Amino acid sequence: MRIRIEPVSRAFLIAALVHFLIGTTLGALMASQVTWWDALSPYHAELNPFGWLTFLIYGMTYAVLQLFASLRVPWKGLPWLHFVAAEAGVVLIIFGDLLRRPLWVHWGWFFQTSAGILFLIAIISAVATSRKARKSQPTISATEHLYVNSEMEWPASFAGFHVELKNDEIRDTDRVAKRGTSLALVVLIVATLLASAEGIVKGGDPWLSSDRIRVLLYDGWIAGTVLSVSLHLFPRYRPTIAISPKIAQLAQSIWFIGILLAGVLPPGWWLHRLGERAIGLSFAVLAAMYLIRMSSAMRQAQQAVKLAWGIAWTFAFVLGISQTFGLDPLSLPAIHLLFLGWITTLVYGVGYVFFPHLLRRAPAFARLATPQVILSTVGAAMLILGMIGVGSGRNSLFNDVLAIGGVSATLGFFLFAMQWGMKRIAHED
Structure with a gap:
């Protein structure tokens, strides 16, 4: 049978793609004309973490919980209320800033905070309902309940991805991943509440003005969720080559202490700087583990998928090592290593597997999947190198590198978006 994915998951994914089309276009314009940075950066900074990655996390979480854990939110309207609140937050902040309407911006922060809280309520209610159902039907084992979707018709994109695993094969890594997801969600709630409070008290844009909140948001909520989702997915390619649960748990503990x-501590304190280095160390440790086991674990996966995972964790390793040795996590190179190099490239690897099922369409240009990943990677690398060069004062050469990188990364994402926005080309097979 083919399971029905709740439409709200697709709504989040489609909105995420639309937001990033706008956000990455603004990024390309900023890379081409550095004099536009001040004017465009507030919109770019809102769309990428909140409109793109956060929406993607919301949509994928709803879908993955339904696919692999048979979890559904008991109140049908709650996920849609969550979607409306999240979208209202993005729209009000963007247009409030654009039209100089501070009240709209304040309401935008309120809705973004509410979206995180609604998401937490939705996940907790789904888990509670599932546990209640298991207790009322003791004849159904936990394994049977968690994997009732094993008879689904999975698309060809799931080559090498095991969807019929027994619960004990991935139990330990799943436990670490679930704890990481919960911790990241708590960090999001704390960050958005603090941001709203700062905005009310101090005015301005707390997402850009408060370093502590940005660390909570970027390295806490977004990176923490990506680390956890990856730990859920990676063992399902080949359980015997999975990440060690003990190492994953150690890295997770280092990450959370760093967060x-x-x-929490003021940026000037040495413990604050130690926390930033600890976060980087956790990234480097997990990235090294993925890179060591990647070729064996993903032997049967599509070429574009293997390439994207490998490149993504290479970016993560570079970021982790650099941050461990003192790179400011809020510097432009670090932020783009995190968002564009690591997470967005990983989205490509995950997207080519899951999007055909979630969006109910195959890639329009299947043969261009690998070139698309390469184009995006070259663009991201050049963009990051350009930022490093411009920051060092060598503007004449690196301005061109920055511009070419921005355009290449944008074209790479446009090609990825076209894969799902156009009908499949028949001769691709």
Whole structure:
């Protein structure tokens, strides 16, 4: 049978793609004309973390929980209320800033905070309902309940991805991943509440003005969720080559201690700087584990998928090592290593597997999947190198590198978006 994915998951994914089309276009314009940075950066900074990655996390979480854990939110309207609140937050902040309407911006922060809280309520209610159902039907084992979707018709994109695993094969890594998802969600709630409070008290844009909140948001909520989702997905390619649960748990503990230190203590304190380095160390440790086991674990996966995973964790390793040795996590190179190099490239790898099922369409240009990943990677690398060069004062050469990188990364994402926005080309097979 083919399982029905709730439409709200697709709504989040489609909105995420639309937001990033706008956000990455603004990024390309900023890379081409550095004099536009001040004017465009507030919109770019809102769309990428909140409109693109956060929406993507919301949509994928709803879908993955339904696909692999048979979890559904008991109140049908709650996920849609969550979607409306999240979208209202993005729209009000963007247009409030554009039209100089501070009240709209304040309401935007309110809705973004509410979206995180609604998401937490939705996930908790789904888990609670599932547990209640298991207790009322003791004849159904936990394994049977969690994997009732094993008879689904999975698309060809799931080559090498095991969807019929027994619960004990991935139990330990899943436990670490679930704890990481919960911790990241708590960090999001704290960050958005603090941001709203700062906005009310101090005015301005707290997402850009408060370093601690940005660390909570970027390295806490977004990176923490990506680390956890990856830990859920990777063992399902080949359980015997999975990440060690003990190493994953150690890295998760280092990450969370770092988030507490860097997200709570003032930036001037040495413990704050130690927290930033600890976060980087956790990234480097997990990235190294993925890179060591990637070729064996993903032997049967599509070429574009293997390439995207490998490149993504290479970016993560570079970011982790650089941050461990003192790179400011809020510097432009670090932010783009995180968002564009690591997470967006990983989205391509995950997207080519899951999007055909979630969006109910195959890639329009299947043969261009690998070139698309390469184009995006070259663009991201050049963009990051350009930022490093411009920051060092060598503007004449690196301005061109920055511009070419921005355009290449944008074209790479446009090609990815076209894969799902156009009908499949028949001769691709």
